[in-house]
Amino acid sequence: MASLDGTIVNIALPTISESFNISSSTVSWVSTIYLLVMAGCVLIFGKISDIIGFKNIFLSGFVVFTLGSFLSGFLPEALNSFYMLVGSRVIQAIGGAMIASIGPAMIAAFIPMSFKGKAMGIIMTIAALGMALGPTLGGFLTQYMSWHWIFFINIPVGIIAFMLGAKVIPATPSRGDLSGFDKGGAALIFVGLAALLFAVSEANALGWTSLPIAGSIVIATISLGYFIIHELRSPDPILDLTLFTKRNFLLANLIMSLIFFCFAGINYLLPFYLEYVQKFDTSSAGLILTALSVAMMIAGILAGVIYNKTGGRILCIAAAGALTIGFFLLTNLNAETGIGFLVLCLTIIGFGMGLIVAPLSNIVMNSVSRKHQGMVSSLTSLERFAPMTIGIAIFNLIFIQGMKAIIKNHDITRDAPATIKMAVLSAGFDLAFFVAFLIAIVILILTILVRQEIHPDYADENVHEETAIEMV
Numbered sequence: 001m002a003s004l005d006g007t008i009v010n011i012a013l014p015t016i017s018e019s020f021n022i023s024s025s026t027v028s029w030v031s032t033i034y035l036l037v038m039a040g041c042v043l044i045f046g047k048i049s050d051i052i053g054f055k056n057i058f059l060s061g062f063v064v065f066t067l068g069s070f071l072s073g074f075l076p077e078a079l080n081s082f083y084m085l086v087g088s089r090v091i092q093a094i095g096g097a098m099i100a101s102i103g104p105a106m107i108a109a110f111i112p113m114s115f116k117g118k119a120m121g122i123i124m125t126i127a128a129l130g131m132a133l134g135p136t137l138g139g140f141l142t143q144y145m146s147w148h149w150i151f152f153i154n155i156p157v158g159i160i161a162f163m164l165g166a167k168v169i170p171a172t173p174s175r176g177d178l179s180g181f182d183k184g185g186a187a188l189i190f191v192g193l194a195a196l197l198f199a200v201s202e203a204n205a206l207g208w209t210s211l212p213i214a215g216s217i218v219i220a221t222i223s224l225g226y227f228i229i230h231e232l233r234s235p236d237p238i239l240d241l242t243l244f245t246k247r248n249f250l251l252a253n254l255i256m257s258l259i260f261f262c263f264a265g266i267n268y269l270l271p272f273y274l275e276y277v278q279k280f281d282t283s284s285a286g287l288i289l290t291a292l293s294v295a296m297m298i299a300g301i302l303a304g305v306i307y308n309k310t311g312g313r314i315l316c317i318a319a320a321g322a323l324t325i326g327f328f329l330l331t332n333l334n335a336e337t338g339i340g341f342l343v344l345c346l347t348i349i350g351f352g353m354g355l356i357v358a359p360l361s362n363i364v365m366n367s368v369s370r371k372h373q374g375m376v377s378s379l380t381s382l383e384r385f386a387p388m389t390i391g392i393a394i395f396n397l398i399f400i401q402g403m404k405a406i407i408k409n410h411d412i413t414r415d416a417p418a419t420i421k422m423a424v425l426s427a428g429f430d431l432a433f434f435v436a437f438l439i440a441i442v443i444l445i446l447t448i449l450v451r452q453e454i455h456p457d458y459a460d461e462n463v464h465e466e467t468a469i470e471m472v
Helices: 010-020 029-052 054-079 082-100 103-110 113-144 154-168 183-206 211-233 241-245 247-277 282-310 312-330 339-366 370-409 417-449 461-471
Strands: none
Touching (some): 010 029, 010 113, 029 082, 029 370, 054 103, 103 113, 103 370, 113 339, 183 211, 241 247, 247 312, 247 339, 247 370, 247 417, 282 339, 312 339, 370 417
């Protein structure tokens, strides 16, 4: 649910823009505000969960998220106010951050080592699948029902999830109270990340040298810089930065960030390619993109099944190889490309994404002590949302630069308008897909360098496996 709502809204933005009679730059705040608040809050709730327990934060997150979903679908129409939609999305994002920050931590805490691969495969596949499925589901609901249903669809799921979670999730003992909570670090990371993501997401529209963007970059630099200094001095930090001194932990998190950076940018551009170059309508484009989602789901489950036999490192290398092949094939797309080749590209990329996320998350989670479970779990969530926002902005910029290059280097006045448009669009997509291919090569190299390390805290898990299986 939390991941889905990071992308489901994008395809409905033109419809929402028309509904409130506002500009495309204004309506983008419906999507932007969700990602800004999510990114700013996940580390905070991850740390809080380490103190007061996972179950309280997780279930509260469903309450807040479901309420925010209802308000997002109902209040803007009832009050005819676009700003009520933006405000409701803030509430929804807070709940989403509470949900997303805890999932991997509960796997690490409650599931024995022999089942962790399968469990992480399921939960991370669903999270990644939510991102990929967003445009498809959003396009269907917007075209055949109304944009309000992209929010209302969460309500029954949220209610069922809360009831089920209250019954089956084990209670975790509190490790203290929030009196010593690092409030300064929380404020700095929220302001820093929000300012950074605002700058990169709005820079193309406002201009990189504009006052709002330049000011945001300055605020982000100061806040994040002081956050690093503050956290290194804090006795109980929001994010223990000393973890990054471990080579394996650093490499695994870098891979995770690059994967979602690249995937989000391409996932953002593909609907435009399908609609503008291939001339598919919105629902048909969404249907084609389901190949990506289905492949991710199958590969994610497969990764969980074979994780204990092959180990996480082998799976990560194989997945990175698939991503490299898939992004290379994308560089061969053009206006005449058949639907079969398109589906092949999407299937290979989806398979690589589904195969890599779970074992990589396991490598990260199993490399730290139990006391850091919530913190590192929220970090893996942040590495989905922050790179996703940055990836969309950067790949959009690359796309624009690709179009500018062909305009600059060709005498476009000699061509027919339709030919000009197609050539310019194709150049933008070609450059973006080529950059994705280069990043995939870097990811492949890093997966070869990473190692699988198990923290001593998990060494005795198999001793208690029978009790854990019964609990599950």
